[in-house]
Structures are given as structure tokens and as C-alpha cells.
Amino acid sequence: MxxxxxxxxxxxxxxxxxxxxxxxxxxxxxxxxxxxxxxxxxxxxxxxxxxxxxxxxxxxxxxxxxxxxxxxxxxxxxxxxxxxxxxxxxxxxxxxxxxxxxxxxxxxxxxxxxxxxxTVIGADNAARGLALLAPERGETLVVTGASGALGSAAVQFARLAGLTVIGIAGRDSLPYVESLGATAVEYGDGLVDRVRDAAPDGVDAALDTAGKGLLPALIELRGGTRRVVTLADLDAGRYRVQFSGExxxxxxxxxxxxxxxxxxxxxxxxxxxxxxxxxxxxxxxxxxxxxxxxxxxxxxxxxxxxxxxxx
Ligand SMILES: NC(=O)c1ccc[n+]([C@@H]2O[C@H](COP(=O)([O-])OP(=O)(O)OC[C@H]3O[C@@H](n4cnc5c(N)ncnc54)[C@H](OP(=O)(O)O)[C@@H]3O)[C@@H](O)[C@H]2O)c1
Missing domain, CATH: 3.90.180.10 (Medium-chain alcohol dehydrogenases, catalytic domain)
Incomplete structure (x- = not known):
């Protein structure tokens, strides 16, 4: 062959x-x-x-x-x-x-x-990450990398489960992320404030699929590491955040x-x-x-x- x-x-x-x-x-x-x-x-x-x-x-x-x-x-x-x-x-x-x-x-x-x-890797990882966070209908979830293979699956699964989703992505990807049913927020300086504006009642869980150094922002938004999971950030241990991967x-x-x-x-x-x-x-x-x-x-x-x- x-x-x-x-x-x-x-x-x-x-x-x-x-x-x-x-x-x-x-x-x-x-x-x-x-x-x-x-x-x-x-x-x-x-x-x-x-x-x-x-x-x-x-x-x-x-x-x-x-x-x-x-x-x-x-x-x-x-x-x-x-x-x-x-x-x-x-x-x-x-x-x-x-x-x-x-x-x-x-x-x-x-x-x-x-x-x-x-579908294979994106969907599997997204579903595994969401399962670890065990989000409930009506909660608010932040997904980083929301325009990517893993993140876009996570956004859609979360929406199907009745969650409000804040999807973090690059500027050019924001319309796509909105089309998936999330409130799209651009990454970069001031991220925490933009998410707080989008979710004034707070964030219940956060799934990092980007692996681009956003864990401190997610911890700040959550007020700690509980219900923060990363699929992509190899610095997870340093922040005591749960990493899931293979x-x-x-x-x-x-x-x-x-x-x-x-x-x-x-x-x-x-x-x-x-x-x-x-x-x-x-x-x-x-x-x-x-x-x-x-x-x-x-x-x-x-x-x-x-x-x-x-x-
Ligand atoms: N844990 C596991 O077993 C496992 C399995 C598969 C993949 N992964 C990891 O998961 C990650 C994502 O994989 P993928 O296939 O979904 O990748 P992908 O399709 O390339 O998506 C990457 C995402 O990261 C975002 N991004 C790029 N630069 C960024 C920055 N500076 N700040 C914040 N976000 C940024 C992109 O946003 P824009 O394009 O909108 O800029 C996009 O949403 C990779 O690191 C991969 O190695 C882990």
C-alpha cells in the first residue's frame, strides 16, 4: 500500500x-x-x-x-x-x-x-472534557478554543445539553462561534473583563481546549480551580488544574x-x-x-x- x-x-x-x-x-x-x-x-x-x-x-x-x-x-x-x-x-x-x-x-x-x-478526536475529547465538568442544564460554561475542532464540538454538545456557553476564539472566528449558539468573546488582553460582561452572573465551569495560556484567566473567572478542566495546556499541573488527555x-x-x-x-x-x-x-x-x-x-x-x- x-x-x-x-x-x-x-x-x-x-x-x-x-x-x-x-x-x-x-x-x-x-x-x-x-x-x-x-x-x-x-x-x-x-x-x-x-x-x-x-x-x-x-x-x-x-x-x-x-x-x-x-x-x-x-x-x-x-x-x-x-x-x-x-x-x-x-x-x-x-x-x-x-x-x-x-x-x-x-x-x-x-x-x-x-x-x-x-469527528473522531474532536468529539471524543470534547465529550470527555464536558463529562469531567458535569455541567447541568442552565449553567454557564466557558469554552476556550471554541472555533477549533475540540472546542466547536464542546460548544455544540453543551448547547444541546441546555447550557449557556461563552466561546473564546480569535476575532475572525467570532461569527462562526456565534453560529454554533455561543456568546463569542475574543481572546487577548482584557479577556476576563469581556467574559464578565458577557456572563454577569458568573461562570459555573470552564473547559480549555486551546492550551494557549488561558488557565489563569479561567481560574480567575471561576474563583479557583474547581470545575476547570484543560484538554490542551501542559502547564495544568503548575496551576493545579485537571488535565485530561492521552x-x-x-x-x-x-x-x-x-x-x-x-x-x-x-x-x-x-x-x-x-x-x-x-x-x-x-x-x-x-x-x-x-x-x-x-x-x-x-x-x-x-x-x-x-x-x-x-x-
Ligand atoms: N487532551 C487530548 O487528548 C487532546 C486530544 C486532541 C487535541 N488536543 C489538543 O487540543 C488543542 C486543540 O486542538 P484542536 O484540534 O481543537 O485545534 P484547532 O482546531 O487548531 O483549534 C485551536 C483553537 O485555539 C484557538 N487559539 C489559537 N491561538 C490562540 C491564542 N493565542 N489564545 C487563545 N486561543 C487560541 C483557535 O482560535 P482561532 O482559530 O479562532 O484563532 C482555535 O479555536 C491542541 O493543543 C491539541 O494538541 C488534546
């Missing part, structure tokens, strides 16, 4: 097209033909060496495609079904014609491969010669799959939408690798 293989870490130039063996599905796995792969900040970190992945590696942490082969013990899907999910390995990922997954969901009718691929696990070696990890599959796949299924419910009703090219806020695609890969 064709794949975008990394043999060293750095800028986008380290992504090199190569012919590699097509992997075969193990027990509980499907081989998926990749039609669209999300490209997100974690992959940029992985590509530049930030996660300490071994090389060679095929990155790509979310995919949408069709079932090409089913492994032993797989039930619920057949060859040709449209699915989206996580590759089972951080280094045998979705930037390829095929990937292996035991952690996927059927794509509902009316959802494109691109939308489905862009980073690539220890890698092994695949039969294809590519090194890959099984630990993620072993440790988290069933639970994640269940979460993903439950979180896709709003999509089935068509009541929320992921950020995909052309559908989100106006953006300049970065020269360092932002793209959606179409198979």
Missing part, C-alpha cells in the same frame, strides 16, 4: 510517500481502506518528535473509510461498511491507504467521510517491519469505542457539525502540514 511514512522527525518534509506492506487484521480488528484522515495538532507534535515515537512511523490518529477485511471475532460490521475511528497504533496510522482498527463506529447516512474523520504509548514492532504499538488497543479500545458510539448520537440527528475544510471558521491553512488526506 501507499503510505506517508516518517523516518525522521521534523517539518512537513519528513512525510514521505512510500510503498509498505499492507497489514492484516488481527483478532478484533478490521482493515479499513482510508478515505479521509483528520490532521490535528497532536500529529504535528508527533511528526516533529514531541511524542518520542519510534521511526519509521505512519502517523494519523483518526480515519474514516470502508471495511476492507474483518479479523477473527469481529462482529457488527461487514466488508464495505462505512466506518470511522482510531487506528490501533500510533505509528501505523491513517496517513495511508489502509489502517488497522478495533475501535470504530459505523458512519451514519448523510455524514461524509471528511466529516466523520474530523499520549502515544510504548511502541513494539509489527510484522510488516513498521514499528507499532498494541498497548493502546489493549488498554482502551472497548471503552473508547463505547464512548464514541454514544457521542455520535447528536450527529445522527444532524444537530451538530465537526470542523472540516470549508465548513469551519475562516482559516489560513498552515504551511506546516494542515490538510485532509483523501484516499
Amino acid at each position: 501507499k503510505a506517508s511514512v516518517i523516518t525522521s522527525f521534523g517539518g512537513p518534509e519528513v512525510l514521505q510517500e512510500a510503498d509498505v506492506p499492507t497489514p492484516g487484521p488481527g483478532r478484533g480488528q478490521v482493515l479499513a481502506r482510508v478515505h479521509a484522515a483528520g490532521v490535528n495538532p497532536a500529529e504535528l507534535t508527533a511528526r516533529s518528535g514531541g511524542f518520542g515515537l519510534p521511526a519509521p512511523a505512519i502517523i494519523g490518529f483518526e480515519f474514516a473509510g470502508t471495511v476492507e477485511q474483518v479479523g477473527e471475532g469481529v462482529t457488527g460490521v461487514r466488508v464495505g461498511d462505512r466506518i470511522a475511528g482510531w487506528p490501533d497504533s500510533f505509528v501505523q496510522g491513517a496517513y495511508a491507504e489502509f489502517t488497522l482498527s478495533g475501535n470504530y463506529a459505523l458512519i451514519p447516512d448523510g455524514v461524509t467521510f471528511e466529516q466523520a474523520a474530523a 499520549t502515544p504509548a510504548t511502541a513494539g514492532t509489527s510484522s510488516s517491519g513498521l514499528r507499532w504499538s498494541t498497548s493502546r488497543q489493549a488498554s482502551g479500545a472497548p471503552a473508547s469505542a463505547a464512548r464514541f458510539r454514544s457521542r455520535r448520537q447528536p450527529t445522527r440527528t444532524g444537530s451538530w457539525r465537526p470542523v472540516t475544510p470549508g465548513e469551519g471558521p475562516p482559516r489560513t491553512l498552515r504551511a506546516d502540514g494542515d490538510a485532509v488526506v483523501h484516499g
Whole structure:
């Protein structure tokens, strides 16, 4: 199969097209033909060496495609079904014609491969962050990064749950954030005052999906760290704020010669799959939408690798 293989870490130039063996599905796995792969900040970190992945590696942490082969013990899907999910390995990922997954969901009718691929990480993380905050209908929630993949999902899930949402974003993204049902507030100097103007009765919970140094402002708005969660700020410990996330696990070696990890599959796949299924419910009703090219806020695609890969 064709794949975008990394043999060293750095800028986008380290992504090199190569012919590699097509992997075969193990027990509980499907081989998926990749039609669209999300490209997100974690992959940029992985590509530049930030996660300490071994090389060679095929990155790509979310995919949408069709079932090409089913492994032993797989039930619920057949060859040709449209699915989206996580590759089972951080280094045998979705930037390829095929990937292996035991952690996927059927794509509902009316959802494109691109939308489905862009849903996997954004929706899962947004829902996990919200669950940690346990917001109640009628409360006021602040979401940073509200125009991003994680944040826009969080805003929409929170609105569906009956919350008032203050969505923090850049100036150009404010109309988009408003279109999601939030009161949009621009980040930058004076943020705390602008949020207080928008939410004079106070803020009940805060979800940071931006990771851009906004934790002190969120703590100030909340009057402490209780019910402040970050999905993105690695300084969380310094502020005693709860961080929720997942980073690539220890890698092994695949039969294809590519090194890959099984630990993620072993440790988290069933639970994640269940979460993903439950979180896709709003999509089935068509009541929320992921950020995909052309559908989100106006953006300049970065020269360092932002793209959606179409198979
Ligand atoms: N915890 C986990 O397991 C996990 C999983 C996936 C991702 N993440 C992390 O979550 C973060 C967001 O990912 P994403 O895919 O949602 O990214 P994204 O789509 O690129 O969105 C980034 C968001 O950050 C905002 N932003 C940019 N510069 C900012 C600044 N100086 N101050 C405040 N906000 C700013 C952007 O606003 P504008 O575009 O409007 O300027 C946008 O809303 C990344 O750091 C990623 O690594 C964590």
C-alpha cells in the first residue's frame, strides 16, 4: 500500500510517500481502506518528535473509510461498511491507504467521510472534557478554543445539553462561534473583563481546549480551580488544574517491519469505542457539525502540514 511514512522527525518534509506492506487484521480488528484522515495538532507534535515515537512511523490518529477485511471475532460490521475511528497504533496510522482498527463506529447516512474523520478526536475529547465538568442544564460554561475542532464540538454538545456557553476564539472566528449558539468573546488582553460582561452572573465551569495560556484567566473567572478542566495546556499541573488527555504509548514492532504499538488497543479500545458510539448520537440527528475544510471558521491553512488526506 501507499503510505506517508516518517523516518525522521521534523517539518512537513519528513512525510514521505512510500510503498509498505499492507497489514492484516488481527483478532478484533478490521482493515479499513482510508478515505479521509483528520490532521490535528497532536500529529504535528508527533511528526516533529514531541511524542518520542519510534521511526519509521505512519502517523494519523483518526480515519474514516470502508471495511476492507474483518479479523477473527469481529462482529457488527461487514466488508464495505462505512466506518470511522482510531487506528490501533500510533505509528501505523491513517496517513495511508489502509489502517488497522478495533475501535470504530459505523458512519451514519448523510455524514461524509471528511466529516466523520474530523469527528473522531474532536468529539471524543470534547465529550470527555464536558463529562469531567458535569455541567447541568442552565449553567454557564466557558469554552476556550471554541472555533477549533475540540472546542466547536464542546460548544455544540453543551448547547444541546441546555447550557449557556461563552466561546473564546480569535476575532475572525467570532461569527462562526456565534453560529454554533455561543456568546463569542475574543481572546487577548482584557479577556476576563469581556467574559464578565458577557456572563454577569458568573461562570459555573470552564473547559480549555486551546492550551494557549488561558488557565489563569479561567481560574480567575471561576474563583479557583474547581470545575476547570484543560484538554490542551501542559502547564495544568503548575496551576493545579485537571488535565485530561492521552499520549502515544510504548511502541513494539509489527510484522510488516513498521514499528507499532498494541498497548493502546489493549488498554482502551472497548471503552473508547463505547464512548464514541454514544457521542455520535447528536450527529445522527444532524444537530451538530465537526470542523472540516470549508465548513469551519475562516482559516489560513498552515504551511506546516494542515490538510485532509483523501484516499
Ligand atoms: N487532551 C487530548 O487528548 C487532546 C486530544 C486532541 C487535541 N488536543 C489538543 O487540543 C488543542 C486543540 O486542538 P484542536 O484540534 O481543537 O485545534 P484547532 O482546531 O487548531 O483549534 C485551536 C483553537 O485555539 C484557538 N487559539 C489559537 N491561538 C490562540 C491564542 N493565542 N489564545 C487563545 N486561543 C487560541 C483557535 O482560535 P482561532 O482559530 O479562532 O484563532 C482555535 O479555536 C491542541 O493543543 C491539541 O494538541 C488534546
